[in-house]
Amino acid sequence: MSRTPDFLEQGHDERDPSPWLALYLDQSTPLPDEVKAAWLADSSSGSRQYLLPFLRPVARLTIILIQVVKVFVPRNWSHSKMLHNLLAWGLKRFVSPEANWLILRHFHLGSQVLSFIGRNSPAPVGTSPLEPADIDALRDETFLKHDLNLFNFVIRLNQALRDKGMVLGKAPNVDFSMIKDPGLRLSDMPQGKLNFLDLQSAIELFTPLYQLMLTDNDFWRAANSLQLDETIGIYAATVLGAPEHLILVNNKHPLVPLSTLRAGHRLVIHGLSTEMLHSLLRRLQAAHEATPEATPAREEALA
Numbered sequence: 001m002s003r004t005p006d007f008l009e010q011g012h013d014e015r016d017p018s019p020w021l022a023l024y025l026d027q028s029t030p031l032p033d034e035v036k037a038a039w040l041a042d043s044s045s046g047s048r049q050y051l052l053p054f055l056r057p058v059a060r061l062t063i064i065l066i067q068v069v070k071v072f073v074p075r076n077w078s079h080s081k082m083l084h085n086l087l088a089w090g091l092k093r094f095v096s097p098e099a100n101w102l103i104l105r106h107f108h109l110g111s112q113v114l115s116f117i118g119r120n121s122p123a124p125v126g127t128s129p130l131e132p133a134d135i136d137a138l139r140d141e142t143f144l145k146h147d148l149n150l151f152n153f154v155i156r157l158n159q160a161l162r163d164k165g166m167v168l169g170k171a172p173n174v175d176f177s178m179i180k181d182p183g184l185r186l187s188d189m190p191q192g193k194l195n196f197l198d199l200q201s202a203i204e205l206f207t208p209l210y211q212l213m214l215t216d217n218d219f220w221r222a223a224n225s226l227q228l229d230e231t232i233g234i235y236a237a238t239v240l241g242a243p244e245h246l247i248l249v250n251n252k253h254p255l256v257p258l259s260t261l262r263a264g265h266r267l268v269i270h271g272l273s274t275e276m277l278h279s280l281l282r283r284l285q286a287a288h289e290a291t292p293e294a295t296p297a298r299e300e301a302l303a
Contacts, residue, residue: 024040042198045096047096048200052201097195135189143222144218150228170241199271
């Protein structure tokens with residue numbers, strides 16, 4: 001069984017209201033209750049409150065120092081396999097169950113969102129989904145592949161549209177078939193005595209390691225892939241014909257690269273944006289399936 005967050009176990013005191021309970025009960029952001037509970041439990045943890053303020057400046061200073069060191073390292077120096085083995089080892093032994101669950105979910109949800117856009121484009125394109133079943137599956141260079149998939153998708157999609165003289169627009173019959181719950185369980189995540197590190201602290205710690213063990217191109221691409229949140233949000237909103245949903249995406253302009261020093265914080269925003277976009281698609285999927293109008297798949301089945 002997963003743990004119940006403290007803010008849900010404690011009663012509501014009007015003289016001392018819990019900000020975490022307020023955020024959990026608030027319905028302005030589209031997140032499933034179990035995801036919001038895990039997110040806020042991780043955000044309200046002692047690790048996030050007391051450890052992160054010390055880790056963040058040290059991690060950012062380390063990024064600067066590594067950048068200086070890499071001036072003297074061969075340009076293509078990279079140990080991606082070793083990096084992913086270290087990341088998987090650290091996640092299993094030190095990172096909280098909630099953070100690990102959210103990390104694994106992210107790969108599934110991101111893959112589904114790309115598939116949704118690619119399949120509903122007037123010039124459909126395929127994707128390379130990443131669906132790790134557990135933390136050990138991340139050893140297969142999943143973090144690096146995630147960044148590559150995102151840029152490759154944007155290139156393939158827009159090249160296909162240009163080749164056919166088309167532009168992305170509202171899909172006449174939106175296909176939601178790829179949008180689903182990833183089937184990952186919080187209770188299956190490692191829950192040892194040392195699994196206390198919150199998501200943001202873990203990301204701040206792992207970012208310098210990511211920089212050290214990848215090429216400058218790979219690290220820069222990973223940091224700036226976060227700005228494609230805006231791009232993916234625009235694509236999804238265009239397919240849905242619902243530009244108002246773009247208010248949920250906020251990770252800076254895609255044409256203005258930012259310093260890699262804030263990559264850790266922006267990666268957290270990236271994860272939350274993906275969760276909200278996927279949750280929105282599931283809500284629209286449910287509404288779509290509840291309408292009496294037949295979808296193309298149903299019409300074919302009836303023919």
